[in-house]
Amino acid sequence: MTMKNTMENEPKKSAKEKILSAIANGQVTMRPRWHFVLRATLLALGVVLCALAVLYLGSFIAFTLRQTGVLFAPGFGLHGWFIFFRSLPWLLIGVAVLFLVVLEILVRRYAFAYREPLVYVTLGIVAIVIGGSVFIVPLQRAMFRATRHDDRSFSGQFYRAFGTPRFPDIRRGTVVSRTGNTFVMEDLGGTQMTVVIASDTRIAPFDANFGPGDVVVVFGNQDGNIVRADGIRIDRW
Amino acid sequence: MEAAYSTDMAHDEAAISDEEIVKKIQRGDVERFGVLVERYEARLQRYAKKFLLDSDEAEDVVQETFIKAYVNIRSFDAARKFSSWIYRIAHNECINAIKKKQGKITLSLPDFDVLLPHVVADETTMRDAERKQTREALDRSLEKMDVKYREPLVLYYFEELGYQEIADVLNIPVATVGVRLRRGREALAKIIEHDV
Numbered sequence: 001m002t003m004k005n006t007m008e009n010e011p012k013k014s015a016k017e018k019i020l021s022a023i024a025n026g027q028v029t030m031r032p033r034w035h036f037v038l039r040a041t042l043l044a045l046g047v048v049l050c051a052l053a054v055l056y057l058g059s060f061i062a063f064t065l066r067q068t069g070v071l072f073a074p075g076f077g078l079h080g081w082f083i084f085f086r087s088l089p090w091l092l093i094g095v096a097v098l099f100l101v102v103l104e105i106l107v108r109r110y111a112f113a114y115r116e117p118l119v120y121v122t123l124g125i126v127a128i129v130i131g132g133s134v135f136i137v138p139l140q141r142a143m144f145r146a147t148r149h150d151d152r153s154f155s156g157q158f159y160r161a162f163g164t165p166r167f168p169d170i171r172r173g174t175v176v177s178r179t180g181n182t183f184v185m186e187d188l189g190g191t192q193m194t195v196v197i198a199s200d201t202r203i204a205p206f207d208a209n210f211g212p213g214d215v216v217v218v219f220g221n222q223d224g225n226i227v228r229a230d231g232i233r234i235d236r237w
Numbered sequence: 238m239e240a241a242y243s244t245d246m247a248h249d250e251a252a253i254s255d256e257e258i259v260k261k262i263q264r265g266d267v268e269r270f271g272v273l274v275e276r277y278e279a280r281l282q283r284y285a286k287k288f289l290l291d292s293d294e295a296e297d298v299v300q301e302t303f304i305k306a307y308v309n310i311r312s313f314d315a316a317r318k319f320s321s322w323i324y325r326i327a328h329n330e331c332i333n334a335i336k337k338k339q340g341k342i343t344l345s346l347p348d349f350d351v352l353l354p355h356v357v358a359d360e361t362t363m364r365d366a367e368r369k370q371t372r373e374a375l376d377r378s379l380e381k382m383d384v385k386y387r388e389p390l391v392l393y394y395f396e397e398l399g400y401q402e403i404a405d406v407l408n409i410p411v412a413t414v415g416v417r418l419r420r421g422r423e424a425l426a427k428i429i430e431h432d433v
Contacts, residue, residue: 036312
């Protein structure tokens with residue numbers, strides 16, 4: 001808008017005269033309605049896509065924490081908390097937070113959002129994401145089962161990278177056999193290991209019984225094929 | 238397009254609301270835009286001068302405001318208040334002018350008073366004398382006030398906008414408007430005390 005430059009050599013006009021003259025000369029024209037419809041549509045699309053991205057990532061993070069057993073680590077004391085924070089998928093969390101920030105920025109362009117304190121809007125978005133994620137986690141599990149053997153697809157590689165065992169002190173697997181204070185379990189990759197239950201091993205839920213066919217998450221150090229369990233969590237998922 | 242309005246037409250237009258006029262402009266009656274310029278030019282000049290503290294810059298900002306309002310007039314929803322909309326454009330132009338003057342790009346993070354909820358303050362019905370007194374004190378002390386508090390005070394005391402309208406102009410929660418006005422009045426009181 002260069003109205004000021006073109007007007008410099010003309011006799012001084014009032015602001016109203018300048019503006020109306022610019023309109024009459026065609027120097028400024030109204031943007032067509034479709035421009036604003038397109039902008040509103042793109043904004044809405046951006047909000048939907050960001051929301052879906054956050055929902056997907058949130059549910060995937062919840063799924064991967066459960067699938068790898070990291071979710072249960074805090075139940076085993078301070079060391080468990082350390083394992084938990086060390087094992088979180090920080091890259092995924094960072095990307096999810098980025099999408100969340102973009103979503104917040106886009107949503108605040110709507111009057112219903114900027115009229116409320118930022119913390120309400122953020123909590124609202126987070127509540128929707130957490131609630132939505134809970135419903136989507138079973139879908140993530142189905143996706144994992146369907147694609148993890150597919151070496152060619154990106155989704156297969158993606159789900160395998162985050163859903164299969166990858167931490168040295170957390171293992172999730174199915175009990176194959178149990179004898180007294182030891183049992184054999186097999187993880188998703190088909191690797192079998194012998195788990196030793198010591199006197200100080202914490203089992204959750206407390207006093208729960210488990211046997212062949214049950215899925216367990218074992219915390220403890222591994223030496224060869226033997227794991228000395230610091231904690232065992234029975235997963236009825 | 239010299240808008241020469243007959244006396245009858247002028248009377249008719251005085252009775253029509255801003256929103257009705259905008260509807261006519263959106264339908265193609267672009268000459269009516271002159272009516273909106275007449276109605277808002279002085280007000281926006283006053284607002285911009287008090288916000289920017291620079292008359293020449295204020296004039297440019299007001300012209301840009303009207304230009305942008307015309308260019309984007311089809312985006313205006315006539316169910317909302319036109320005054321809030323055009324003041325919002327003027328606010329953005331003033332902010333751009335300030336940033337241009339400062340010569341740096343700043344990342345604007347949300348203010349703390351926008352983050353958290355506040356108790357919604359009632360809009361106090363000030364007595365005329367009290368309002369006039371505050372306006373005069375504000376006029377003398379504008380350049381010493383933080384922009385963050387100067388603007389809502391100008392919108393409230395000089396432009397006589399309500400809390401909801403100020404919230405729409407500044408894109409902040411209504412409760413935050415009350416907080417900023419209160420803090421602005423406190424800051425003003427300190428400035429006056431210091432000057433005395």
